[in-house]
Amino acid sequence: MRNHPAIIQGGMGIAVSSWQLAKNVSQAGELGVISGTAIDSVLARRLQDGDISGDTRRALSHFPNQDVAQEIIDRFYIEGGKSTDRPYLDTPKLILKPTAIALHLLIASTFVEVWLAKENHDGLVGMNILEKIQLAIPAQLYGAMLAGVDYILIGAGIPAQIPRILNALSLGDPVAMKIDVEDTNDKFQITFDPSCIKGVKYPLKRPDFLAIVSSHALVSYLNKDEETKPDGFVIEYHVAGGHNAPPRGKSSPNDNGEAIYTDLDAPNLEKVRSSGSPFWLAGGFGTPEKLLEAQALGANGVQVGSIFALCNESGFTQELRHEILKSLASGQAHVVTDASASPTGFPFKVIELDETLSTSQLFDKRTRKCDLGYLRTPFKRENGGIGYRCPGEPIDTFIFKKGSQAEAQASKCLCNALMADIGLGQIRPDGRTELPLITIGSDLEGPMKLLSQYPDGWSAQQGLNYLRMAQ
Numbered sequence: 323m324r325n326h327p328a329i330i331q332g333g334m335g336i337a338v339s340s341w342q343l344a345k346n347v348s349q350a351g352e353l354g355v356i357s358g359t360a361i362d363s364v365l366a367r368r369l370q371d372g373d374i375s376g377d378t379r380r381a382l383s384h385f386p387n388q389d390v391a392q393e394i395i396d397r398f399y400i401e402g403g404k405s406t407d408r409p410y411l412d413t414p415k416l417i418l419k420p421t422a423i424a425l426h427l428l429i430a431s432t433f434v435e436v437w438l439a440k441e442n443h444d445g446l447v448g449m450n451i452l453e454k455i456q457l458a459i460p461a462q463l464y465g466a467m468l469a470g471v472d473y474i475l476i477g478a479g480i481p482a483q484i485p486r487i488l489n490a491l492s493l494g495d496p497v498a499m500k501i502d503v504e505d506t507n508d509k510f511q512i513t514f515d516p517s518c519i520k521g522v523k524y525p526l527k528r529p530d531f532l533a534i535v536s537s538h539a540l541v542s543y544l545n546k547d548e549e550t551k552p553d554g555f556v557i558e559y560h561v562a563g564g565h566n567a568p569p570r571g572k573s574s575p576n577d578n579g580e581a582i583y584t585d586l587d588a589p590n591l592e593k594v595r596s597s598g599s600p601f602w603l604a605g606g607f608g609t610p611e612k613l614l615e616a617q618a619l620g621a622n623g624v625q626v627g628s629i630f631a632l633c634n635e636s637g638f639t640q641e642l643r644h645e646i647l648k649s650l651a652s653g654q655a656h657v658v659t660d661a662s663a664s665p666t667g668f669p670f671k672v673i674e675l676d677e678t679l680s681t682s683q684l685f686d687k688r689t690r691k692c693d694l695g696y697l698r699t700p701f702k703r704e705n706g707g708i709g710y711r712c713p714g715e716p717i718d719t720f721i722f723k724k725g726s727q728a729e730a731q732a733s734k735c736l737c738n739a740l741m742a743d744i745g746l747g748q749i750r751p752d753g754r755t756e757l758p759l760i761t762i763g764s765d766l767e768g769p770m771k772l773l774s775q776y777p778d779g780w781s782a783q784q785g786l787n788y789l790r791m792a793q
């Protein structure tokens with residue numbers, strides 16, 4: 323059995339847990355995790371910005387099939403970078419039967435992010451993706467495995483199919499994955515054949531798989547069958563940054579549109595412990611005392627996000643990180659659990675900041691557009707074909723696709739906003755750049771302690787030193 327690390331630096335999309343952050347955490351002896359979410363668009367935009375550091379092209383030069391690497395460079399790379407007033411090229415949207423270039427881009431971009439995080443050391447690196455973005459999963463798992471990824475971490479859904487898919491991909495076998503399609507009881511699946519990348523030697527290392535869940539019931543459900551059993555669990559509490567599991571109680575959101583959690587939402591850790599699976603606790607566990615507490619409760623350790631989202635190596639732009647730290651220092655920071663901001667339907671933590679979509683006037687002023695499309699859901703059209711819809715798209719279009727107005731009204735385009743968070747926001751024809759929207763945990767004790775010690779910000783290593791203080 324693997325000797326698991328005590329601290330997992332949580333996967334934070336889109337590219338907030340950048341390869342630089344994951345690499346530094348990994349080199350310090352803990353588990354550094356990159357985010358695979360929308361990483362195909364991230365890679366395409368980095369290339370269009372001229373890949374000034376050369377990192378992306380260096381990683382691509384190690385991709386097992388150089389024709390594929392060249393195809394991507396030819397399509398997206400702009401020497402010196404595109405002019406700042408020109409929009410980025412669109413990348414292919416996820417669909418049930420993707421084109422070859424769409425698959426190649428998903429595989430190669432995931433490879434690049436993991437490869438860079440693993441370059442020149444032998445520490446452990448994981449990849450986080452969302453179960454909800456099903457159409458990307460097999461290709462992304464494969465891309466990460468080509469780069470030797472050590473762990474896969476998946477939440478935001480029930481990742482029951484992942485262990486089987488990882489087993490097959492490590493042998494180079496084709497896989498099929500069941501897909502949720504709305505407005506029908508028909509069954510759908512996607513298929514993925516690793517032979518789309520030539521020149522790969524098998525077997526590939528089979529990474530450990532950690533399922534991110536919020537209830538003990540899911541632990542026993544997934545552990546029931548060898549085919550669905552993960553190698554461990556991250557048990558995430560609802561104060562965690564990012565998406566949260568919906569509350570178990572049936573109460574509606576409060577007057578501020580916030581999801582309301584109760585005792586029903588607390589996982590039964592005794593049951594988790596007695597499952598025998600290794601586990602980590604996440605969500606408000608980013609302090610030295612909480613790490614000790616987690617270990618005393620039988621956990622291997624903790625998964626921590628907010629401390630690392632705010633450290634110097636995170637993917638957030640300097641300006642945004644500075645604004646968040648300023649807000650924390652003022653004592654006025656306000657984090658809400660927005661029940662309707664995310665098109666996924668899951669509650670989503672949002673910190674209220676000027677100049678971001680958390681400001682209702684700015685949200686109302688944005689022209690709705692769905693050009694990245696990661697959170698679209700397939701649905702069956704009346705004519706029998708498959709359509710794709712997202713509550714964040716223009717409301718008329720969503721209603722035309724039989725979506726409901728109520729669902730769409732307050733839904734925010736996380737795809738475009740989260741790309742803006744990392745300085746890769748799209749430029750619109752009227753010259754405006756897409757606005758950011760920042761997620762962070764609602765238990766900020768760890769970041770506040772670090773801020774008092776490092777008022778100008780801290781590094782991942784300093785964050786780790788703090789967490790390990792009581793060990």
Ligand SMILES: Cc1cc2nc3c(=O)[nH]c(=O)nc-3n(C[C@H](O)[C@H](O)[C@H](O)COP(=O)(O)O)c2cc1C
Pocket residue numbers: 331332333334335336338357359450451452476477478534558561562563564565604605606607608625626627628629631761762763764765
């Ligand atoms: C900025 C940010 C983005 C996040 N994005 C993701 C994500 O894409 N996928 C995921 O599984 N968890 C995501 N999380 C959750 C973290 O991986 C981690 O579990 C959580 O932050 C732990 O709680 P803490 O914030 O109290 O430390 C995100 C958290 C933050 C702060």
